[in-house]
Amino acid sequence: MISAIVRTAVVSLRRDRGALLLSFILPVVFFSIFAVIFGGRHDRTPKVNVLVVDEDHSRISQRLVQGLEREGSLVVQTRPVPVKGAQQPEYTAPTAEAAVKAGTAPVALIIPHAFGENPISFGPAGGNRPTVQLLEDSSDIVAPQMIAGLLQKVAMTSMPDLMAEQGSKYLDQFAGGLTREQHDRLDQSLRYLRERQEGGAAAPDSGGGGIIAVTARSVVGESKNKPMVSFYAAAIGVMFLLFTASGAAGALLDEVESGTLDRVLSSRVTMTTLLLGKLTFNSLLAFSQLVLISCGAGPCSNSTSGRISPALWSWASVRPSRWPRSAWCWRAFAARALNWVHSPHSSF
Amino acid sequence: MSSPSTSIAKSSPPLRVDALVKRFGEMTALDGITLELHSGECLGLLGPNGAGKSTLIRSIVGRVIPDAGTISIFGAQADSMSARTALGWVPQELALYPRLTCRENLQSFGRYHGLGGVALDQAVARCLGWATLADRAGEPVKNFSGGMKRRLNMAAGLIHQPKLALMDEPTVGVDPQSRNHIFEMVETLRNEGMSIIYTTHYMEEAERLCDRIAIVDHGKIIALGTNADLVRNAFGSRSQVLARFAGAEERIADWVAQRGGQTVGSVAQFTIGHPTEIGGLLEASEKAGFELLDVSLRKPNLESVFLRLTGRELRD
Numbered sequence: 001m002i003s004a005i006v007r008t009a010v011v012s013l014r015r016d017r018g019a020l021l022l023s024f025i026l027p028v029v030f031f032s033i034f035a036v037i038f039g040g041r042h043d044r045t046p047k048v049n050v051l052v053v054d055e056d057h058s059r060i061s062q063r064l065v066q067g068l069e070r071e072g073s074l075v076v077q078t079r080p081v082p083v084k085g086a087q088q089p090e091y092t093a094p095t096a097e098a099a100v101k102a103g104t105a106p107v108a109l110i111i112p113h114a115f116g117e118n119p120i121s122f123g124p125a126g127g128n129r130p131t132v133q134l135l136e137d138s139s140d141i142v143a144p145q146m147i148a149g150l151l152q153k154v155a156m157t158s159m160p161d162l163m164a165e166q167g168s169k170y171l172d173q174f175a176g177g178l179t180r181e182q183h184d185r186l187d188q189s190l191r192y193l194r195e196r197q198e199g200g201a202a203a204p205d206s207g208g209g210g211i212i213a214v215t216a217r218s219v220v221g222e223s224k225n226k227p228m229v230s231f232y233a234a235a236i237g238v239m240f241l242l243f244t245a246s247g248a249a250g251a252l253l254d255e256v257e258s259g260t261l262d263r264v265l266s267s268r269v270t271m272t273t274l275l276l277g278k279l280t281f282n283s284l285l286a287f288s289q290l291v292l293i294s295c296g297a298g299p300c301s302n303s304t305s306g307r308i309s310p311a312l313w314s315w316a317s318v319r320p321s322r323w324p325r326s327a328w329c330w331r332a333f334a335a336r337a338l339n340w341v342h343s344p345h346s347s348f
Numbered sequence: 349m350s351s352p353s354t355s356i357a358k359s360s361p362p363l364r365v366d367a368l369v370k371r372f373g374e375m376t377a378l379d380g381i382t383l384e385l386h387s388g389e390c391l392g393l394l395g396p397n398g399a400g401k402s403t404l405i406r407s408i409v410g411r412v413i414p415d416a417g418t419i420s421i422f423g424a425q426a427d428s429m430s431a432r433t434a435l436g437w438v439p440q441e442l443a444l445y446p447r448l449t450c451r452e453n454l455q456s457f458g459r460y461h462g463l464g465g466v467a468l469d470q471a472v473a474r475c476l477g478w479a480t481l482a483d484r485a486g487e488p489v490k491n492f493s494g495g496m497k498r499r500l501n502m503a504a505g506l507i508h509q510p511k512l513a514l515m516d517e518p519t520v521g522v523d524p525q526s527r528n529h530i531f532e533m534v535e536t537l538r539n540e541g542m543s544i545i546y547t548t549h550y551m552e553e554a555e556r557l558c559d560r561i562a563i564v565d566h567g568k569i570i571a572l573g574t575n576a577d578l579v580r581n582a583f584g585s586r587s588q589v590l591a592r593f594a595g596a597e598e599r600i601a602d603w604v605a606q607r608g609g610q611t612v613g614s615v616a617q618f619t620i621g622h623p624t625e626i627g628g629l630l631e632a633s634e635k636a637g638f639e640l641l642d643v644s645l646r647k648p649n650l651e652s653v654f655l656r657l658t659g660r661e662l663r664d
Contacts, residue, residue, distance in 0.1 A: 259442055266411060
């Protein structure tokens with residue numbers, strides 16, 4: 001009986017050019033529009049602009065700046081953008097502060113004079129130890145925290161030899177002195193670390209220089225040029241699942257409008273069977289739309305065809321308990337609402 | 349699913365309605381209706397719009413749950429699966445899929461009634477022939493004329509060859525030729541022995557098609573019997589005089605009422621025992637100062653019965 005309802009709905013849809021257009025062309029059009037809007041502008045998550053003022057110009061401060069520049073999530077600016085081709089002078093503390101106030105960047109880092117002489121903050125207090133200043137735009141609550149965290153990370157990854165050297169110095173001072181042999185071994189290790197660092201052995205994003213070894217891997221759109229497009233493919237897929245869910249209610253309203261609902265319900269078909277039939281048909285329709293988006297929309301977004309589908313399918317398969325739930329809820333709601341509206345108690 | 353032949357009680361009447369009541373808010377649509385349909389009989393429900401005919405039909409089909417009373421279809425409760433199988437419903441409004449072809453509509457409703465395979469093909473062919481739509485079977489229904497849609501509407505409701513057919517004003521909005529066609533379709537079913545409930549507010553339809561007629565008004569059956577019984581009970585052997593007079597309508601109406609007649613529109617209606625009484629009536633009108641425009645004598649019909657019983661015209 002459910003198959004009879006599905007069959008009738010399929011034939012009816014096939015005859016309705018408008019509905020066909022909405023069902024199969026609209027998803028691709030929507031997807032293409034979203035892909036053009038978002039895929040073109042943001043290939044990945046937007047980077048954070050940070051202004052860096054190096055007042056120290058020491059070897060250590062320069063290594064810190066270079067480390068920040070190697071961070072993929074940051075856009076480090078040490079001087080304003082050229083005006084009419086003329087290069088602008090480097091930022092100073094006052095100009096960087098003015099730039100943050102003007103909204104050029106949410107954060108500015110000021111590396112003070114003599115930072116290189118004592119770059120780390122741990123160890124005995126005292127003296128006028130230089131500290132890096134972080135000037136932030138309070139309207140952006142994420143960027144300053146992110147920069148603060150990355151600064152610590154870059155300190156560890158871009159100059160691990162200096163960190164180790166400073167640490168061993170304090171160990172020697174507070175542990176009661178090291179033996180000659182221990183000093184030699186430490187020096188040997190520090191030398192190796194320095195050579196390795198200067199030789200560029202530590203890749204900037206490898207994470208190998210951190211306290212805890214971490215390897216980051218993108219699971220959505222892995223090895224893809226535009227993971228954001230993949231993200232939107234999934235989002236649009238969900239959107240059309242919801243469209244289809246509302247379509248299930250619309251399909252029943254069609255039955256009401258054509259006057260067939262009561263006739264169908266006076267046959268052997270019960271409301272439950274009818275709803276199951278409509279649900280089956282709309283689920284098949286939704287599946288077709290997802291296949292269409294995943295297979296057909298790839299070429300619409302850019303030349304790397306088919307690169308959306310793995311993301312969509314992996315997303316769909318990894319979290320099956322999450323994404324369909326809303327669509328099913330919609331359907332259940334629509335079904336209950338219609339059931340109530342067309343209850344024999346409420347109609348003439 | 350069980351077949352109707354095994355689940356329905358053959359000794360039970362096709363339809364028995366007992367003290368049926370249905371209210372919609374303040375309005376009472378069915379006010380204690382009781383009736384029984386005999387096997388192979390065509391029972392007409394005759395009444396004006398809003399009398400409760402459709403509500404009664406929809407209650408029998410199970411699309412309206414009554415507030416009180418019982419309905420039994422071949423002994424089975426209304427809306428039960430065996431009742432659904434035994435029933436064929438032709439709703440007053442067209443209930444077809446406009447984008448599907450004539451054949452596809454019949455196939456769909458046939459499947460909904462549990463038909464399939466060869467049985468479905470045979471049923472579709474039979475219905476196309478019965479409704480004389482075989483030559484238009486492949487056309488979408490939205491292109492059909494009103495009469496063709498009406499015929500298909502009937503065929504779709506009866507494709508499963510039910511034992512009891514409920515036809516709710518199947519000739520509404522069709523031209524005389526199509527109406528005649530529908531009459532012939534109903535007569536075919538009658539001749540095949542199908543039990544039929546036929547609602548209408550057209551007296552001629554009830555007179556032509558129905559074995560018995562129930563006159564329904566304000567949710568009640570106010571008279572039930574054959575056409576001849578109803579007329580005889582209301583008028584005996586008397587006749588009706590219909591006359592039109594020139595003059596002030598209110599004065600005419602007062603005078604007609606004083607003479608025991610009724611005024612319907614511009615026509616004064618009197619009941620007389622013998623045709624010779626016409627002379628006295630006309631003489632009295634002349635004395636009252638009314639100019640006679642025309643006069644006719646007729647035998648009472650169902651419309652006269654309805655008017656006599658309710659004081660209103662059937663099409664009010």
